[in-house]
Amino acid sequence: AQKITQTQPGMFVQEKEAVTLDCTYDTSDPSYGLFWYKQPSSGEMIFLIYQGSYDQQNATEGRYSLNFQKARKSANLVISASQLGDSAMYFCAMRGDFGNEKLTFGTGTRLTIIP
Amino acid sequence: EAGVAQSPRYKIIEKRQSVAFWCNPISGHATLYWYQQILGQGPKLLIQFQNNGVVDDSQLPKDRFSAERLKGVDSTLKIQPAKLEDSAVYLCASSLRPRDSGANVLTFGAGSRLTVL
Numbered sequence A: 001a002q003k004i005t006q007t008q009p010g011m012f013v014q015e016k017e018a019v020t021l022d023c024t025y026d027t028s029d030p031s032y033g034l035f036w037y038k039q040p041s042s043g044e045m046i047f048l049i050y051q052g053s054y055d056q057q058n059a060t061e062g063r064y065s066l067n068f069q070k071a072r073k074s075a076n077l078v079i080s081a082s083q084l085g086d087s088a089m090y091f092c093a094m095r096g097d098f099g100n101e102k103l104t105f106g107t108g109t110r111l112t113i114i115p
Numbered sequence B: 001e002a003g004v005a006q007s008p009r010y011k012i013i014e015k016r017q018s019v020a021f022w023c024n025p026i027s028g029h030a031t032l033y034w035y036q037q038i039l040g041q042g043p044k045l046l047i048q049f050q051n052n053g054v055v056d057d058s059q060l061p062k063d064r065f066s067a068e069r070l071k072g073v074d075s076t077l078k079i080q081p082a083k084l085e086d087s088a089v090y091l092c093a094s095s096l097r098p099r100d101s102g103a104n105v106l107t108f109g110a111g112s113r114l115t116v117l
Helices: none
Strands: A003-005 A010-014 A019-021 A024-026 A033-039 A046-052 A064-069 A074-079 A088-095 A103-105 A109-114 B005-007 B010-013 B019-024 B031-037 B044-050 B053-056 B065-068 B075-079 B088-095 B112-116
Touching: A003 A088, A003 A103, A010 A019, A019 A109, A024 A074, A033 A064, A033 A074, A046 A064, A046 A074, A074 A088, A103 B044, B005 B088, B010 B019, B019 B088, B019 B112, B031 B075, B044 B065, B044 B075, B075 B088
Parallel strands: A010 A109, B010 B112
Antiparallel strands: A003 A024, A019 A074, A033 A046, A033 A088, A064 A074, A088 A103, A088 A109, B005 B019, B019 B075, B031 B044, B031 B088, B044 B053, B065 B075, B088 B112
C-alpha cells in the first residue's frame, strides 16, 4: 500500500520569500513517481512538477523545484520568490509501479502568501 | 487543447435521492479516473477506466455508486441513493498513456460539488 503524509495543514509566507512544503511517502514498489498539484479556490487540480524514483536529478519547473531525498522518503516542494497567486492548497501525490498507476494523494497544505 | 469537462458544477439533493455526474476527458486520453474529495481531505480514487474497461474500482461503494464509460470516451458517475457522507467534490481526470513509466500526468476537470441534505 502507498501512503503520502503532509504534516503542515497551513503555512503563511511573506511575498517574494521562498517556501518549502513537506511531503513524505511510503511504498513497497521498486519504481514510483511523485507529483505535486496545486488546487486554487476554483477547485481544479493543476499539475506542477513530477519526480521519478530513478531520476538522477531533482526536478525543476520554473519557480518550482522538488527536493527529492530517496533514502529519507521525502519529496518536498520548494517555491522560490512566492507570489500572491501561489495562495492555494498544495497536494503531494504518488504513483506506483507498473500495474499500480493510480495516484494516491496526501491531505494537502494550505499556503497563504502575505503581501 | 480543450481540458476535461465536467457537469454539473454544483448539485444539491436530499438524502436517498439519486444524482449523476458527467465527464468528457481530453480527446485521445485512454485512461479516465473519478476521484472523491471530501472537504479538508485529499482526493481519493473511486474508479479508473482504461478505454471502456474498469482497471480499479476497489474503493467504489458499489452498493450505491456506479460508473460507466461508453465507447471509451465520456463517463458518468451515479449515486443512488445518496447519503449525507457523499457530500464532496467529484473530480474527473484523464491521462494519455495508462502504462507510461514516466510522468503519466493526470489532467483534472473543475469538479462537481455535491451537497446532500
